[in-house]
Amino acid sequence: MFGIEMAPFVIFFIAAVLAALTQGWLRGAIMLAAPILGAINLWMTPEGSYWAVSFLDFELNLLRVDRLAILFGYLFHLAAFIAIVYSLHVKDRMQQTASMLYAGSALGAVFAGDLLTLFVFWELLALTSVFLIWARRTEQSYHAGMRYLLFQVISGLLLLGGIIAYANVHGSLAFEDIGLSGIHGWLIFLAFGIKCGFPFLHNWLTDGYPEATPTGTVFLSAFTTKVAVYALARGYPGTELLVYIGAAMTCFPIFFAVIENDLRRVLAYSLINQLGFMVVGIGIGTALAINGAVAHAFNDVIFKGLLFMSMGAVLHVTGKINGSELGGLYKTMPKTTILCIIGAASISAFPLFSGFVSKSMIMSAALNNDHTWVWLMLLFASAGVFHHAGIKIPYFAFFAHDSGIRAKEPPLNMLLAMTIAATLCITIGIFPELLYQLLPYDLDYNPYDATHVLAQTQLLFFSALAFVWLNLYKMYPPELKSVNLEVDWIYRRLLPKTWQGLGQFKQTSMQSLNAFGGQHLARLSDYVSKNYAVQGLLAKSTSTGVAALWIVLMLLAYLVIGLF
Amino acid sequence: MNIEKTHLFDNPKNVKRLLYALYFCCGLLVVLDFVIKRKVYHSWENLWAFYPIYGFVGCVVLVFVASWMRLILMRDEDYYDSPETADKADLAEKAEIAGKAENTAAVLHAGDKHVRD
Numbered sequence: 001m002f003g004i005e006m007a008p009f010v011i012f013f014i015a016a017v018l019a020a021l022t023q024g025w026l027r028g029a030i031m032l033a034a035p036i037l038g039a040i041n042l043w044m045t046p047e048g049s050y051w052a053v054s055f056l057d058f059e060l061n062l063l064r065v066d067r068l069a070i071l072f073g074y075l076f077h078l079a080a081f082i083a084i085v086y087s088l089h090v091k092d093r094m095q096q097t098a099s100m101l102y103a104g105s106a107l108g109a110v111f112a113g114d115l116l117t118l119f120v121f122w123e124l125l126a127l128t129s130v131f132l133i134w135a136r137r138t139e140q141s142y143h144a145g146m147r148y149l150l151f152q153v154i155s156g157l158l159l160l161g162g163i164i165a166y167a168n169v170h171g172s173l174a175f176e177d178i179g180l181s182g183i184h185g186w187l188i189f190l191a192f193g194i195k196c197g198f199p200f201l202h203n204w205l206t207d208g209y210p211e212a213t214p215t216g217t218v219f220l221s222a223f224t225t226k227v228a229v230y231a232l233a234r235g236y237p238g239t240e241l242l243v244y245i246g247a248a249m250t251c252f253p254i255f256f257a258v259i260e261n262d263l264r265r266v267l268a269y270s271l272i273n274q275l276g277f278m279v280v281g282i283g284i285g286t287a288l289a290i291n292g293a294v295a296h297a298f299n300d301v302i303f304k305g306l307l308f309m310s311m312g313a314v315l316h317v318t319g320k321i322n323g324s325e326l327g328g329l330y331k332t333m334p335k336t337t338i339l340c341i342i343g344a345a346s347i348s349a350f351p352l353f354s355g356f357v358s359k360s361m362i363m364s365a366a367l368n369n370d371h372t373w374v375w376l377m378l379l380f381a382s383a384g385v386f387h388h389a390g391i392k393i394p395y396f397a398f399f400a401h402d403s404g405i406r407a408k409e410p411p412l413n414m415l416l417a418m419t420i421a422a423t424l425c426i427t428i429g430i431f432p433e434l435l436y437q438l439l440p441y442d443l444d445y446n447p448y449d450a451t452h453v454l455a456q457t458q459l460l461f462f463s464a465l466a467f468v469w470l471n472l473y474k475m476y477p478p479e480l481k482s483v484n485l486e487v488d489w490i491y492r493r494l495l496p497k498t499w500q501g502l503g504q505f506k507q508t509s510m511q512s513l514n515a516f517g518g519q520h521l522a523r524l525s526d527y528v529s530k531n532y533a534v535q536g537l538l539a540k541s542t543s544t545g546v547a548a549l550w551i552v553l554m555l556l557a558y559l560v561i562g563l564f
Numbered sequence: 565m566n567i568e569k570t571h572l573f574d575n576p577k578n579v580k581r582l583l584y585a586l587y588f589c590c591g592l593l594v595v596l597d598f599v600i601k602r603k604v605y606h607s608w609e610n611l612w613a614f615y616p617i618y619g620f621v622g623c624v625v626l627v628f629v630a631s632w633m634r635l636i637l638m639r640d641e642d643y644y645d646s647p648e649t650a651d652k653a654d655l656a657e658k659a660e661i662a663g664k665a666e667n668t669a670a671v672l673h674a675g676d677k678h679v680r681d
Contacts, residue, residue: 140645258630259638331571367605375606383622399573451602458593458615465590466623468583477631483644485637492644 005050007063011038012104020097035081058173061113067440072110079222086417087215098131099219106223114173115163126152132216141211148208155194162187178235196228197272203488210264214312238285247374249276250381257388261322270389274300281362287441292361299354306343306421313410323479328402337398339418346425348390354425357432360447383463
C-alpha cells in the first residue's frame with residue numbers, strides 16, 4: 001500500500017508530537033529540523049501519485065506530487081522555516097505544537113490527490129490554526145477565535161456537501177478541474193471562497209489575524225489563504241467569475257486599510273488585496289496568468305510574512321500596534337525599520353523587489369485578454385497597496401510623529417527570520433528566473449523591459465507624491481483610535497441586537513398580556529360567577545315541563561312561519 | 565528627559581531633502597516618458613503621462629473616499645466589547661434600582677462620553 005515516499009505532512013506531525021513532549025533548545029531544534037528534512041524529502045520525491053487507499057468504492061490518493069503541488073510544497077516548507085526561526089524565543093507548548101500541526105495540515109492539503117483527503121486537511125487547518133489566535137489568551141482573542149472557527153467550519157461543511165454531490169455525479173473523488181457546473185461545483189467554490197477571503201466572506205481574516213500572537217500571525221498569513229489559492233488554481237482555472245471577484249478583492253480592502261488604526265489589521269486587508277491579484281490570475285486562466293497567480297502567491301507569503309514579522313516585532317517590544325500610539329521607532333529600531341521597508345517595497349511591486357516580477361505577469365495577462373476595466377482596477381489597487389502597505393505601515397510605525405517610545409530591537413531570532421525573508425524578496429526580485437523555473441507552465445517571460453519598469457515606477461512615485469501632498473496639506477486621515485464597521489457588524493451587532501429585540505418584544509408582549517389578563521380575567525370571572533354560580537341566572541334549575549312547553553312554542557312558531 | 569542624540573529626520577532639512585529628491589524623481593520619470601519608446605498594449609497608455617496621473621489621482625480619490633467612509637463607519641474603539649458594555653448597563657440598572665438619580669445620570673453620562681470620544 002505505502003511506497004517509500006514520505007508524505008510531507010507526516011514529518012511535521014511527528015515534529016509536532018515531539019515538540020509537545022520536549023522543551024527548551026531541543027524543542028527549537030526539532031521544530032527547525034522539520035522543514036529542512038521535509039524540503040529534502042520533497043526534493044527526493046519524484047512526480048506521481050502515492051499512498052493509494054481504497055475507501056468504500058473510492059480510490060484515495062494521499063500524496064499526489066506534480067508541479068503545482070511541488071511549488072506550494074516548497075513554499076510552505078520555506079514559510080514554516082522562516083516562521084519557526086521567528087518564533088524560536090516563544091515558550092508556549094500549545095502554540096508551538098499547534099503551529100507545527102498547522103503547517104503540516106497545509107502541506108497535507110496541497111499534496112492531497114483526492115477531495116476527501118483535502119477535506120480532512122481543510123478541517124485540520126481550521127482546528128489547528130485557531131489555537132494560534134487563542135494563544136494570545138485575552139478575552140478579545142477568544143471571541144475572535146470563535147468567530148474565526150465558525151467561518152472555517154462553515155467552509156468545511158460546504159466542502160463536505162460539495163464532495164458528496166461531486167461523488168454522486170462523477171463517481172470519483174479525484175481532485176481535478178471541478179468547474180462551476182452543478183450544485184457540487186458551487187458548494188466547493190464557496191468553500192474555497194471562504195478560505196480565500198472572497199468579499200463578504202472575508203471577515204474571519206481581518207477579524208482573526210490581528211488578534212493572534214505576534215508569531216502566530218506570521219504562521220496564519222502563510223498557510224490558510226494560500227491553500228485556498230492552490231485549491232482554486234487546481235479546481236477552477238479559467239472561471240471567468242473569478243476575474244471579477246478577484247478585481248473586487250483587490251479594490252475594496254484598500255479603502256478600509258487607509259482608515260484602519262491597527263497596523264496588523266491593515267496588513268490583513270492588504271493580504272486580501274494581494275489574494276485578489278491571484279484570484280484574477282486564476283480566473284483568466286491562461287498559462288501566463290496561472291503562472292503569475294502562483295508566483296504571486298509564492299512572493300506574497302514571503303513579503304507579507306516579512307511585513308507581519310516586522311509589525312509583530314513592534315508589538316513584541318512595545319506592546320502596542322495601533323498607528324495612533326506608535327511613531328519614531330526608527331531611532332532605536334533601525335534594523336527592523338529597514339527590513340520593514342524592504343517588505344513594503346516588495347509588496348508595492350517596486351522593480352528589483354519580488355512583488356514586481358509576479359504582479360506584472362497578472363497585469364499583462366489581464367491586458368492580453370481584453371479585461372480593460374479589470375486591468376484599470378488592478379492598476380488602481382497597485383497604487384493603493386503602495387499607499388496603505390508600502391507607505392502607511394512603515395511611516396506610522398517607524399516615522400510620523402515621535403511617540404516617545406524608545407524600544408530596543410527585537411530578539412536576534414526575529415531579526416534573523418526577517419533578514420532571511422528580506423533577502424529572498426530582493427533575490428527573487430533581481431533573479432526572477434529562480435522562481436519562474438518552478439512555475440507550473442514553461443514560459444519565456446521577462447518583467448524587466450522598459451515598458452513595465454517605467455510604467456510601474458511612474459505609478460508608484462506619483463502615488464508617493466499624492467501621499468506627501470495629502471500629508472503636507474493635512475488632508476490625510478489621521479490615525480484614530482477607532483473601529484470601522486464592516487461586514488462583521490451584521491453578525492456581531494445586527495443579529496444579536498435583533499435577537500435581543502425579539503426577546504424583549506416577547507417579554508413586553510407577555511407583560512401586557514399578563515396585565516390585560518389581570519384586569520379582564522377578574523371581570524370575566526365575576527360575570528361567570530354571577531350567571532353560572534349556584535344562584536346565577538343560567539344556573540337556575542327548572543322543571544322538564546317548562547322546557548317541553550318552550551319547545552312546543554318554538555315548533556308552533558316554526559309552523560306559522562312555514563305556512564306563510 | 566536625557567539628552568538624546570538627534571536622529572536623521574529630527575532635522576527638518578533632511579526631511580526637505582528627501583522630499584526634493586522625490587519631486588526630482590517624479591519630474592524625471594515624466595520626462596523619461598518622452599525619451600523612452602515603450603510598447604503600448606492599450607490605447608489609453610498613449611495618453612499624456614497616463615501612469616503618473618492615474619497613480620496620483622487614484623491615490624487622492626482613495627484617500628478622500630476612505631475619509632468619507634469614516635463619517636459613516638467609524639465607531640469608538642470598544643464598540644464591540646460586549647462584556648464592558650454589559651457591565652456598564654448593569655451599573656446603570658443597579659443605580660436606577662437604588663433610586664439614586666444622580667448616580668444614574670453620572671454613569672450614563674460617562675457611558676455617553678465614552679461613546680462620543
